[in-house]
Amino acid sequence: MTHVRRRWATIASGVLLAVLVCLVVVPLAVVVAGSVFQPRWLGLASESWRSGSQTRWFSYVLDLYGRQIGHSAWLAGLVVLACLLIGVPAAYGLAKGSGPTRRLLRSSLDAPLAVPGIAVAIALIQTYPAARTGGWTLAAGHLLYALPFFVRATGNALASVSLGELEEAAAATGAGKWEAFRRVILPLARPGLTAGALMAFTISWGEFNVSFLLATPTTQTFPSALYLTYTTNSFPVAAAATAIFLAAAIPALVLLQGIAKPETAAFGEPA
Amino acid sequence: MSASVEIKNLSKFFAGRGALRDVSLKLAPGTTTTLVGPSGAGKTTLLRCLAGLVSQDAGEILFDGSAVGMLPAERRSVGFVFQSYALFPHMSVRDNLAFGLDVRRVARRQRDARIEELGASLALDGLLDRRPSEISGGERQRVALGRAIAHHPALLLLDEPLAALDPNLASSVREVLLSTIRREKTTVLWVTHDRADALRLGDRVVLMRDGGIEQVGLPSALYRAPQNPFVAAFFGSGTMWRLPVSRNGRGLEVETPLGRIAVAGNSPDTVSLWIRPEALRPAGSSEGTSVRVAEAYYEGDRYRLRVGYEGGETTLEWPPDLPVQAGASIRIRLEPSLVIVLPETSEKSAVR
Numbered sequence: 001m002t003h004v005r006r007r008w009a010t011i012a013s014g015v016l017l018a019v020l021v022c023l024v025v026v027p028l029a030v031v032v033a034g035s036v037f038q039p040r041w042l043g044l045a046s047e048s049w050r051s052g053s054q055t056r057w058f059s060y061v062l063d064l065y066g067r068q069i070g071h072s073a074w075l076a077g078l079v080v081l082a083c084l085l086i087g088v089p090a091a092y093g094l095a096k097g098s099g100p101t102r103r104l105l106r107s108s109l110d111a112p113l114a115v116p117g118i119a120v121a122i123a124l125i126q127t128y129p130a131a132r133t134g135g136w137t138l139a140a141g142h143l144l145y146a147l148p149f150f151v152r153a154t155g156n157a158l159a160s161v162s163l164g165e166l167e168e169a170a171a172a173t174g175a176g177k178w179e180a181f182r183r184v185i186l187p188l189a190r191p192g193l194t195a196g197a198l199m200a201f202t203i204s205w206g207e208f209n210v211s212f213l214l215a216t217p218t219t220q221t222f223p224s225a226l227y228l229t230y231t232t233n234s235f236p237v238a239a240a241a242t243a244i245f246l247a248a249a250i251p252a253l254v255l256l257q258g259i260a261k262p263e264t265a266a267f268g269e270p271a
Numbered sequence: 272m273s274a275s276v277e278i279k280n281l282s283k284f285f286a287g288r289g290a291l292r293d294v295s296l297k298l299a300p301g302t303t304t305t306l307v308g309p310s311g312a313g314k315t316t317l318l319r320c321l322a323g324l325v326s327q328d329a330g331e332i333l334f335d336g337s338a339v340g341m342l343p344a345e346r347r348s349v350g351f352v353f354q355s356y357a358l359f360p361h362m363s364v365r366d367n368l369a370f371g372l373d374v375r376r377v378a379r380r381q382r383d384a385r386i387e388e389l390g391a392s393l394a395l396d397g398l399l400d401r402r403p404s405e406i407s408g409g410e411r412q413r414v415a416l417g418r419a420i421a422h423h424p425a426l427l428l429l430d431e432p433l434a435a436l437d438p439n440l441a442s443s444v445r446e447v448l449l450s451t452i453r454r455e456k457t458t459v460l461w462v463t464h465d466r467a468d469a470l471r472l473g474d475r476v477v478l479m480r481d482g483g484i485e486q487v488g489l490p491s492a493l494y495r496a497p498q499n500p501f502v503a504a505f506f507g508s509g510t511m512w513r514l515p516v517s518r519n520g521r522g523l524e525v526e527t528p529l530g531r532i533a534v535a536g537n538s539p540d541t542v543s544l545w546i547r548p549e550a551l552r553p554a555g556s557s558e559g560t561s562v563r564v565a566e567a568y569y570e571g572d573r574y575r576l577r578v579g580y581e582g583g584e585t586t587l588e589w590p591p592d593l594p595v596q597a598g599a600s601i602r603i604r605l606e607p608s609l610v611i612v613l614p615e616t617s618e619k620s621a622v623r
Binding site for chain 2: 161162165166168169170171172173174175176179182187188192
């Protein structure tokens with residue numbers, strides 16, 4: 001009985017894996033391969049493009065989109081910083097708070113995820129028109145989407161230990177608030193914090209909906225630029241741009257996987 | 272290092288209910304005081320007030336004469352051992368032990384010497400580089416004690432440190448904790464719910480009930496001279512007899528259901544006697560009183576008997592080499608020196 005069930009489970013997970021590979025891995029692989037090998041069936045590149053060696057395609061893209069790439073990286077860094085400054089206290093508050101306050105805080109943090117990005121973007125433009133030119137609304141829009149994930153990850157790390165008791169132990173052993181934060185709370189939050197920061201980075205790096213509407217010509221992000229490449233440029237250029245885009249996102253995701261595992265195993269069973 | 276501690280009229284209310292009601296207590300430097308009482312008596316609240324983990328609503332706490340009642344926990348020089356260990360899971364045993372030294376910026380050499388000393392004293396030598404999740408419950412509690420005393424606190428507070436351990440382990444951990452505490456000569460307040468622990472661990476024993484102190488004294492005083500039936504009943508089973516006192520040529524005496532005994536004191540009309548199991552002894556055929564065995568429980572090193580006499584029932588211990596069964600008749604006598612005479616004055620407050 002269990003034997004049969006287990007076999008079905010194996011088959012089901014195999015099918016799921018195949019679907020995921022077909023939908024995620026294969027298309028990405030095609031794009032990346034296309035950017036490198038530039039087979040004829042992917043479409044024709046412009047003459048200036050074709051004349052160079054393969055590595056020149058990338059420098060071509062970097063020349064074309066260098067500013068947008070830089071801006072996206074800056075934006076993602078800013079979002080991570082803001083997450084650390086706002087998200088760590090929020091996660092701590094969530095872990096320590098109780099009952100209705102906690103529920104209210106959690107749902108208000110998660111609320112932006114339920115609102116379409118376009119609606120958030122338009123609301124931000126309407127309410128804070130002046131902030132748009134400096135790119136601050138864009139940063140705020142990204143933060144709204146990144147923060148819930150950051151707080152969840154950090155909060156989960158803190159929720160896996162009996163925080164109140166450990167703080168009492170620290171205080172009764174002579175640690176003031178800051179010492180307890182530095183020596184106990186922060187190290188305990190670190191696995192979730194690192195994972196959350198990487199998540200915030202990838203979310204900001206890949207965000208399109210909000211960016212497309214909020215970006216000004218000087219604050220355009222790389223994903224918006226990618227969209228323009230697809231619509232206006234030839235496919236090989238878009239493929240090369242996508243490869244560069246993935247080159248930043250995939251290492252972050254792999255790191256995230258590496259961190260997510262020890263997060264649960266780091267402290268063993270609760271003492 | 273160890274301080275004298277004075278608790279003056281301490282009160283604490285939770286939701287209007289008195290968790291501590293006007294508690295006053297003195298702890299002599301370097302002594303161990305055990306704190307017992309039924310759950311909800313306020314033992315842990317008193318401990319947490321002393322540590323500064325909760326603030327009292329009234330009263331003052333003095334360490335060596337200086338008031339600490341308003342200081343936060345980290346400025347009080349206390350050590351606290353939690354029932355659930357509360358070790359820092361991300362630190363090694365060594366760093367857990369050194370926590371109190373590290374936050375006080377103790378020099379490296381001094382710190383390492385202290386950790387070595389504690390490691391040896393608490394039998395943690397080979398475990399210093401492990402994480403708390405990699406050691407056993409008994410070892411964790413030893414680490415918790417080490418962490419609490421490494422910085423030579425003025426007062427060490429233990430909140431039922433053995434309660435989470437199984438009985439065999441508890442006895443070995445108890446020995447290690449006790450020998451370490453004695454070596455450190457720390458002033459200790461040790462909360463326990465185990466009556467035997469309260470008596471054997473404390474230089475003095477404090478019995479609490481309903482947020483107040485019922486009786487304070489030497490272990491033998493609480494066991495042998497309880498001030499009221501609550502204290503008497505808390506430290507062991509027994510039967511209370513309330514009997515008229517009569518005068519004979521030599522003094523006062525009481526006619527009990529199990530024989531006549533002399534009592535000391537100045538002629539009250541009636542007296543309350545508390546009869547513990549050990550006050551009843553097997554008697555030869557020519558002495559004592561015949562009683563009927565209602566129930567006999569064999570416990571290996573003894574029988575525990577419930578016996579009926581004229582007008583009541585009581586329990587007693589019986590030697591294992593005199594086999595006995597329910598329904599049998601045995602002869603027992605009262606050992607006058609072990610009969611407890613309860614003071615009359617506390618009668619009203621005791622029967623609540």
